[in-house]
Amino acid sequence: MRKITIAIDGYSSTGKSTVAKQLADWLEYVYVDSGAMYRAVTLFAMRNGYISETSFDKKKLIEALADISLEFKKNETGKAEIYLNGENIEKQIRTMEVSELVSPVATVPEVRRKLVKLQHTMGEGKGVVMDGRDIGTVVFPNAELKIFMNATAGERAQRRYKELVGRGDTVTYEEVLENVTERDHMDTTRDDSPLVKAKDAIEIDNSEMNLEDQFHIILQLAKDRIAGRI
DSSP: OOOOEEEEEESTTSSHHHHHHHHHHHHTOEEEEHHHHHHHHHHHHHHTTSBOSSOBOHHHHHHHGGGOOEEEEEOTTSOEEEEETTEEOTTGGGSHHHHHHHHHHHTOHHHHHHHHHHHHHHTTTSOEEEEESSIIIIIOTTOSEEEEEEOOHHHHHHHHHHHHHHTTOOOOHHHHHHHHHHHHHHHHHOSSSOOOOOTTOEEEEOTTOOHHHHHHHHHHHHHHHHHTOO
């Protein structure tokens, strides 16, 4: 059976990572969470004092990019987790603090170039599922299957709020909704690789769709594309 490259793009909290992981597991493909890579760089910048709620020293971050090493390793359950300079930071990058600062970091062209280069390397052999904001437009413009995921801002904020509260974080729905809205604006208006739907991407609005239905719809699209039916 031939292997293909699958690019899943879309807005924050549309469940891109969840369905991408499911798809990679089912197809026995490599899964790459590009969003986790940007979050990892953001965490690095926070730890080194390059970025905060009130300031962002882009120059220092750019100068330190050579000191950043990222890789994905599977844990005992088979889930791919991200490592920053040898440290597992999977949990640390999922906080609200990182969410609030990741979009400014992702607008830095030098950061994007470094991570896109890494992503190209990870996906060279096909048999890969990668999700993010610019996978189908910039990272893998020739991907055989491109999915663009969408949902209402309110629904996405509700999902993210439940996830954070379930993990023990102290946040309000209003804070999460504001963060989702701000990230949408920054992702779609940045100069370098803004979030847009690729012309040949299939859009899926999952505002009123459960995870199981969403997975089966996308899995069928992948099966059809692998078999050359579409």
